Amino acid sequence: MTAETGPAASSHTTHPAEELCEPAVQLYATAVREGGIPRTELAHAPCLLRLALLHPDPHDDGRLLPVPATTALTKLLSPLAHDVFERLASSTTLINALGSLEPPTAAPSAVADPSEPGITVISGKPAIQSSVAAAVHGAAKDILTLHPGSKRPAQVVEAVGQSVVEPLQRGVTMRHLYQHSARYNPNLKRYVDGMSYPGLQIRTMEQTMERLFIFDRTVAYIPTSPQRDVALRITHPALVRYLIHVYDVLWAGATPFGEPLRTALPGTPLTAVQHSIARLLTEGHVDDVVARKMGISVRTCRSHIARLMQTLGATSRTHLGTLLARSGITSTSASPHEPPT
Numbered sequence: 001m002t003a004e005t006g007p008a009a010s011s012h013t014t015h016p017a018e019e020l021c022e023p024a025v026q027l028y029a030t031a032v033r034e035g036g037i038p039r040t041e042l043a044h045a046p047c048l049l050r051l052a053l054l055h056p057d058p059h060d061d062g063r064l065l066p067v068p069a070t071t072a073l074t075k076l077l078s079p080l081a082h083d084v085f086e087r088l089a090s091s092t093t094l095i096n097a098l099g100s101l102e103p104p105t106a107a108p109s110a111v112a113d114p115s116e117p118g119i120t121v122i123s124g125k126p127a128i129q130s131s132v133a134a135a136v137h138g139a140a141k142d143i144l145t146l147h148p149g150s151k152r153p154a155q156v157v158e159a160v161g162q163s164v165v166e167p168l169q170r171g172v173t174m175r176h177l178y179q180h181s182a183r184y185n186p187n188l189k190r191y192v193d194g195m196s197y198p199g200l201q202i203r204t205m206e207q208t209m210e211r212l213f214i215f216d217r218t219v220a221y222i223p224t225s226p227q228r229d230v231a232l233r234i235t236h237p238a239l240v241r242y243l244i245h246v247y248d249v250l251w252a253g254a255t256p257f258g259e260p261l262r263t264a265l266p267g268t269p270l271t272a273v274q275h276s277i278a279r280l281l282t283e284g285h286v287d288d289v290v291a292r293k294m295g296i297s298v299r300t301c302r303s304h305i306a307r308l309m310q311t312l313g314a315t316s317r318t319h320l321g322t323l324l325a326r327s328g329i330t331s332t333s334a335s336p337h338e339p340p341t
Contacts (some may be wrong), residue, residue: 013127024025024048031066039064042265074123118236121224128221128231137214139172142245145175146212149316170214173199177247180204180273181296203254205278206294274308277301282324 024045029035031054039161049064057063067341122128136143143164164174174197182188183204188241190201202277211228213221220234220243234240273294278289307319 001232015092021045021047024053028053028066031064036063036065038062044106115149118239119234120233121218122231123229127227128229131231131233132221133163134168134215135219136167139167140213141216142173142175143167143216144177144212144214144244146250147182147245148179148210161195163194166331168195168199171199174201176200177250177252178202178204179294180206180255181294184255202249202257204257205250205254212243214240214244214245214247217241220244231273274311277304278308278324281305281321 024047025039027041027045028048030041036057037054039056042049042054042064053065053067055067058067122131178188194243199311211221211223218235218237218240220240221245222232222234224230234243275288276294279294285293287301287305288298291298294301296304305317308314309317309320312320312323314323
């Protein structure tokens with residue numbers, strides 16, 4: 001791990017790069033409480049800037065502003081969330097590899113893996129849909145769902161709407177998390193407009209992980225293949241608690257469906273979508289990966305990149321990368337004050 005070095009870190013506790021030291025926690029708390037801190041205070045905790053928990057005040061060069069606490073928590077926990085999904089997916093890959101050595105069964109099935117207590121591998125979309133439908137019907141308290149992408153065919157949205165009415169009428173609370181791009185899907189808009197139950201809440205976020213369902217905080221479902229024809233049914237209490245915690249963090253940083261989206265900081269030339277795409281590009285992601293993370297098509301993604309190049313005056317993709325790196329645009333946070341364009 002890389003430790004803090006240099007004059008600015010002379011009084012700073014050495015610790016792993018992804019962690020926050022106690023002085024940093026105290027300084028961040030002060031910044032949140034007082035709305036900002038003098039830049040000179042950063043000498044006591046340079047890791048705050050490295051972890052992007054503080055950003056320059058656009059109106060005062062000598063002052064730093066805090067990233068909202070929920071946004072900061074989402075940023076710090078996202079790598080851990082990705083890690084747990086990758087580990088679960090890896091375990092399923094091993095299960096599928098060994099399972100392929102067994103004689104074929106007559107129909108798709110759900111099989112408990114004896115080496116992973118609390119994890120059941122469900123093969124085949126009909127078996128997955130049947131298991132999830134039973135969980136929806138049997139839910140007694142709450143249902144949490146997370147949906148990547150923006151494609152919502154009318155028949156799929158209608159089927160979802162019909163399946164959730166009964167538990168909502170029974171008083172089951174329900175939270176849906178979508179990506180921002182799903183806001184522009186007319187089928188989802190009709191679904192939201194037609195569901196006036198007080199127990200239903202819907203929010204959207206910039207990026208999301210794979211699909212996730214959690215029922216009554218005791219059982220969770222996640223897919224393990226791009227085709228979503230293999231899923232894990234998870235009942236292990238520790239894993240379910242962890243997934244709930246990840247979901248709650250993502251939910252806290254998401255925007256209610258009826259509220260306008262965040263945009264870039266005042267004075268920056270980028271829209272909210274362009275700001276997000278620019279940040280992903282500077283992280284080294286190729287177009288199709290950026291599109292997948294944003295929940296949009298590659299064609300739409302490249303259209304945004306073209307407008308981004310035009311806005312910044314870039315003559316090539318390489319030139320665009322240089323301009324983004326020099327501008328510092330991608331190291332700033334979003335502000336919730338303006339609607340997207």
